[in-house]
Amino acid sequence: xxxxxxxxxxxxxxxxxxxxxxxxxxxxxxxxxxxxxxxxxxxxxxxxxxxxxxxxxxxxxxxxxxxxxxxxxxxxxxxxxxxxxxxxxxxxxxxxxxxxxxxxxxxxxxxxxxxxxxxxxxxxxxxxxxxxxxxxxxxxxxxxxxxxxxxxxxxxxxxxxxxxxxxxxxxxxxxxxxxxxxxxxxxxxxxxxxxxxxxxxxxxxxxxxxxxxxxxxxxxxxxxxxxxxxxxxxxxxxxxxxxxxxxxxxxxxxxxxxxxxxxxxxxxxxxxxxxxxxxxxxxxxxxxxxxxxxxxxxxxxxxxxxxxxxxxxxxxxxxxxxxxxxxxxxxxxxxxxxxxxxxxxxxxxxxxxxxxxxxxxxxxxxxxxxxxxxxxxxxxxxxxxxxxxxxxxxxxxxxxxxxxxxxxxxxxxxxxxxxxxxxxxxxxxxxxxxxxxxxxxxxxxxxxxxxxxxxxxxxxxx
Numbered sequence: 001x002x003x004x005x006x007x008x009x010x011x012x013x014x015x016x017x018x019x020x021x022x023x024x025x026x027x028x029x030x031x032x033x034x035x036x037x038x039x040x041x042x043x044x045x046x047x048x049x050x051x052x053x054x055x056x057x058x059x060x061x062x063x064x065x066x067x068x069x070x071x072x073x074x075x076x077x078x079x080x081x082x083x084x085x086x087x088x089x090x091x092x093x094x095x096x097x098x099x100x101x102x103x104x105x106x107x108x109x110x111x112x113x114x115x116x117x118x119x120x121x122x123x124x125x126x127x128x129x130x131x132x133x134x135x136x137x138x139x140x141x142x143x144x145x146x147x148x149x150x151x152x153x154x155x156x157x158x159x160x161x162x163x164x165x166x167x168x169x170x171x172x173x174x175x176x177x178x179x180x181x182x183x184x185x186x187x188x189x190x191x192x193x194x195x196x197x198x199x200x201x202x203x204x205x206x207x208x209x210x211x212x213x214x215x216x217x218x219x220x221x222x223x224x225x226x227x228x229x230x231x232x233x234x235x236x237x238x239x240x241x242x243x244x245x246x247x248x249x250x251x252x253x254x255x256x257x258x259x260x261x262x263x264x265x266x267x268x269x270x271x272x273x274x275x276x277x278x279x280x281x282x283x284x285x286x287x288x289x290x291x292x293x294x295x296x297x298x299x300x301x302x303x304x305x306x307x308x309x310x311x312x313x314x315x316x317x318x319x320x321x322x323x324x325x326x327x328x329x330x331x332x333x334x335x336x337x338x339x340x341x342x343x344x345x346x347x348x349x350x351x352x353x354x355x356x357x358x359x360x361x362x363x364x365x366x367x368x369x370x371x372x373x374x375x376x377x378x379x380x381x382x383x384x385x386x387x388x389x390x391x392x393x394x395x396x397x398x399x400x401x402x403x404x405x406x407x408x409x410x411x412x413x414x415x416x417x418x419x420x421x422x423x424x425x426x427x428x429x430x431x432x433x434x435x436x437x438x439x440x441x442x443x444x445x446x447x448x449x450x451x452x453x454x455x456x457x458x459x460x461x462x
Contacts, residue, residue: 018076021045022092023083024064025054028106031149031161032081033062035113038164046072046092053161070095077101081109084178110149110172111183117147117170120295121184123215124192124234125176126341127288130280131192132173133316135292136163139171141309142301146171152335153317177201179211182218189216190226190295192288194233195340199372200396205233213237219244226295228287229256249294251287258294260286266293266307274307280315282348318453320345324461328440329359331461337365337449339376346383349445356443357385361430361455363448364392367401370410378413381421384445387414388433390424393450431458 021033024045030053037043037060046065047054054064065072070091073080080096080103088094096103104112114121122132129152136148137156146169153159174181174189177198194209202208216225216237227238229248238246250256259267264276264286276289289310296306315321318335325331330353336345342362349358360381364370370377370392381387389407407423414421424430434455438444446456 017078018042018044018074019079019081020073020077020092020096021081022068022086022090023047024057024062025049025051026083026085026106027053027151027153027161028110028149029081029083030054030057032106032109032113033057034060034160034162035147035149035164037062042076044072044074044077068092073099073101079104081106084180105180107175107180107183111185114170114172114183114185118168118188119170119172119184119186120188120190121172121174121181121186121215122190122192123174123176123181123212124190124228125195125197126338126344127192127284127291128173128175129316129335130285130319131190131288131291132171134288134310134313135295136171137313138292138296138306138309139169140165141312142296142305144169144299144301149173150316151175152319155317156312156314159317174215176208176211176215179214181215182211184215184218186215186219187223188226188295188298189219189223190291191216191234191237192228192291193231193340194237195231195338197338197369200366200368209233209237213240216241216244224298226291226298228291229253230287247294247298249290251283251290258290258297260290266290266303268297268303273303276307277311279311279313281320281352282344284344284348320348323446323456326435326444326459326461327438329438329442329444330356331444331446331456331459333453333456334445334447335449336447337369339373339380342377342380342447343383345445345447346381349443350383353443357441358383358445359386359388359434359437359442360384360445360447361388361390361424361434361452363390363450363452364410365449366395367392367397367405371401371405374405374410374413377410379417381414381418384418386420386422386437387418388422388424388430389414390427390430390452390455393448393452395450427452427455427458431455434459 025047044063073095132150133154139146145165145167147165148163149172151173196205196208224245228234229250230252248256249258266273321333323331411423
């Protein structure tokens with residue numbers, strides 16, 4: 001019987017349980033639904049509207065309702081899982097609580113699953129999805145049969161957000177927002193970087209860093225931490241731990257046990273193991289690969305075999321993803337929404353396409369983040385030839401945040417450092433500008449964590 005159902009007092013132990021997901025169309029929720037269905041549970045779910053993910057779930061035999069109605073909570077429902085976005089007045093959540101059906105959040109259900117496995121939690125401000133995808137792909141190829149949950153889609157794994165395995169290994173992307181990753185029970189934690197974010201929850205840099213320390217403190221005696229020695233806040237956090245095994249990797253310091261030099265030669269304790277040549281762009285992705293190799297070596301995996309499969313990895317959904325051409329200009333779609341991510345992605349684009357003019361269409365994600373990182377956003381576009389800001393994506397924003405920063409305020413701020421910046425004034429007008437501007441001399445990046453990918457669809461690249 002699944003550990004999530006097992007935690008319900010008095011539940012039967014020999015037959016499957018019925019679990020209902022409120023907000024099943026979310027990338028994480030759909031992944032957990034798939035994992036639990038593979039373990040024999042009866043799964044239903046609801047969401048406000050159809051999506052590619054919900055239609056896939058239906059094809060896989062999961063009943064999905066496209067409304068939120070108390071009647072969606074059937075008589076045999078034993079557990080309700082809901083997303084953090086679901087409000088207390090949601091009719092399904094109210095009905096479940098009225099009938100005293102146990103209700104858990106997405107992160108709580110993830111924590112219950114992690115209890116039963118050798119859980120590898122992949123975290124950090126940037127690179128979580130890519131590292132989780134790369135590690136899951138490599139472990140799958142190495143026949144380690146892991147279960148993997150990632151906050152994106154992996155094209156090389158049938159465009160799914162999960163791998164369903166039977167071994168002890170559970171690899172999961174661990175989100176720091178509201179400290180939800182503290183629900184996990186990790187044996188290993190990989191921290192790629194700590195770069196302050198989520199200003200609507202964390203008080204300051206120390207509070208943000210403290211959340212990662214709290215996660216690392218949860219690892220057991222036989223556990224370990226894989227950490228980026230080159231990242232100041234990550235190294236500081238690790239130095240505050242007591243009696244924990246910490247393994248560092250570095251792209252800058254050859255005296256660190258796991259080291260990747262500037263020519264991408266990989267060393268363990270100064271012994272060369274081979275040279276990496278990835279199919280994905282950017283120095284940041286070589287650092288991601290270094291993190292994965294460090295972890296796999298700690299699992300006693302042959303790193304030369306691991307390197308072979310890491311070099312076959314072609315990336316994940318909306319991570320510098322090629323979408324086609326318009327007017328002979330290549331169009332790429334990217335999830336980057338933090339200044340550090342923008343800089344890394346644009347630098348990768350510049351290195352990959354040195355003879356092209358780079359046009360970036362960037363949609364900031366959240367007014368609060370834009371307000372708190374306004375100066376950092378303003379200096380993030382050095383490697384772009386022109387910048388278009390269509391709008392700001394609203395999520396968890398109060399009136400004060402929305403009044404404090406606007407699309408035009410951000411455009412004005414970027415203009416202090418960049419000569420070619422435009423307010424796109426919405427998706428339709430932005431798409432029009434791009435269609436009129438792009439030609440064979442350009443490459444175009446559509447960036448952001450909101451719904452900016454719709455501009456890519458409007459461009460209809462071939």
